[in-house]
Amino acid sequence: MSTVTLEAVSKHYGDAVAVARVDLDVAQGELVVLLGPSGCGKTTTLRMIAGFIEATSGTIRIGARDVTNDPPYRRNVGLVFQNYALFPHLTVFENVAFGLRRRKVAEADIARRVASALEMVQLGALAQRLPRQMSGGQQQRVALARALVIEPDVLLLDEPLSNLDAKLRQDVRVEIRRLQQSLGLTTIMVTHDQEEAMTMGDRLVVMSGGLVQQTGSPRALYQRPANRFVAGFVGRSNFLDGRATGSGFVTKSGWQLRADHDLGAAGTLMLRPEAIQVGTGGPNEASGTVEDVTYLGAATELSVRLDGGDFLFVHETVDAGRSRGDRIALTVPPAALVGLSD
């Protein structure tokens, strides 16, 4: 068990920059999620920590140990892959025992530790199966047991759930989180699924184009995104161009909104769809016409064209049975205004 530290870690492929000066501190027992769109450098970052890709510059530490130039087999990291990567010719038992055999653990201890690792992922009964005789979810749990049984300093997961169907994804997600917390495992996970990131991570690192855009708790990222990219990537949002005034924000079309906090020099106003209230009764009122209605289950998404010209997505949690063309009144609480500088 250990901490992980990246100091200005970069990876260049010729002129192309895959990862640009990433700094990251992962605390003991913390689950950090690397989140971002395809090609933003998540996998590259993870594979540099695992030792499969050599960093062009920067330092990687596991605990106090500088592992920047260590090969993967000396780093003591547990790795879980998107496509499970089980050894197809070995039984479940031998898959899990693999790392222990490399560590020359005594046979009796191997049997005991493999059995308890398989118990941990509820697969004790399937020890003698071959990987191809198991479902995707079971295979991913074997992969998890195989990574955990060696008591790694760090657990690294690269899109561990993306090959599973929605229901199974939920189960394995809960299982990973439960094990990670009960074992106090320092963990770094990669995903491009923001919901997965929000529900699993203690802290998220949002990346784009090889750069870290923002690091913070799911709540911090959702409520105080550093820029438009982060706001757009984490949750649904409305963006209104305009400028901050002393007491609030005025949109390009002239809608004046009051805030209860300083918006700085923001050029963009962000409003979360669920923070906008339907009805009147506050300082920031507006009226408009419903242009579209999408039923989401827990809420209904209304596309509203305000009379002033601005456009908003609004999530209404009571099913009011609205339809296209309905007139609607909206209120934006002063606390809901988030100013973005770009």
Added chain:
Amino acid sequence: MTRRGLSAAALLAPATLLVVATLVAPLVLLFRYSLNRFVPGEFMVEAVTAANYIKFFTDPYYLAVLGTTLWVSLLVTVICLVAGFPAALFLARTRTRFKSLLILAVVLPLFVGNAVRAAGWMVAFGQKGVINAILGGLGLITTPIEIMYTTTAVIIGIVAVNLPFVVLTLQSVLEGIDPAPEEAALSLGARPFATWWLVTLPQAVPGVLAAGVLCFILAMNAYATPVLLGGPSFQMMAPVVANEILQQSNWPFGGALSFVLMAVTLTLTAAANLIVARRYRV
């Protein structure tokens, strides 16, 4: 159902006819010849006798030829697999833009016929050949070493002929093996050699078997290389068969030799398949 059966038969017919006409019929004919009697001067006398086979299995000379053919072929196969595997693995895994050029480089020797290549080796191996010239020039040897007309020369020659086939066969199989389990092994603490031995190789067994069988069959039937590089005193099966038929006009004995060669090759190939299938459950 019958429709599909008919169209399948129609599709298979040309290939089947070709195989029957060019492979089965000559073999049946040759087998029939091998049961005939050979009377010098009379060419071939109709008979049904096992005399030709008995001659082979009782004459130490021919048994020794078979023995040489076997161990040379086995050695060539082992050398080709050991030398070809790393090259094939590199070709399968490389991300370089020049991959197709590299594969072309492997195929290139196949453009040159066996006999021409063996002639090339003769130039290299001779007393005043390139190899002796280089070694002598470097002062590593004082008297020229004898390579030409040795078993070593034949083995080098056949390895050179077979290596491209082995590399290409292995490469196509390795191409289909996911590299992720190897990375998993490395992360679990296996060093590169252990990873290769415990994870890559077991998955590559079907490919190694296919490449090995191909190489073994080619070596068992090698003709030009042993004739040109082995010289008159070095004998392998294929040249001996050719000699019986072309020089001695002894078709019955030549036929018997052919069938012994074929039977031994097939038996060993089948045995290798069985052993590997049992061992690795492929």
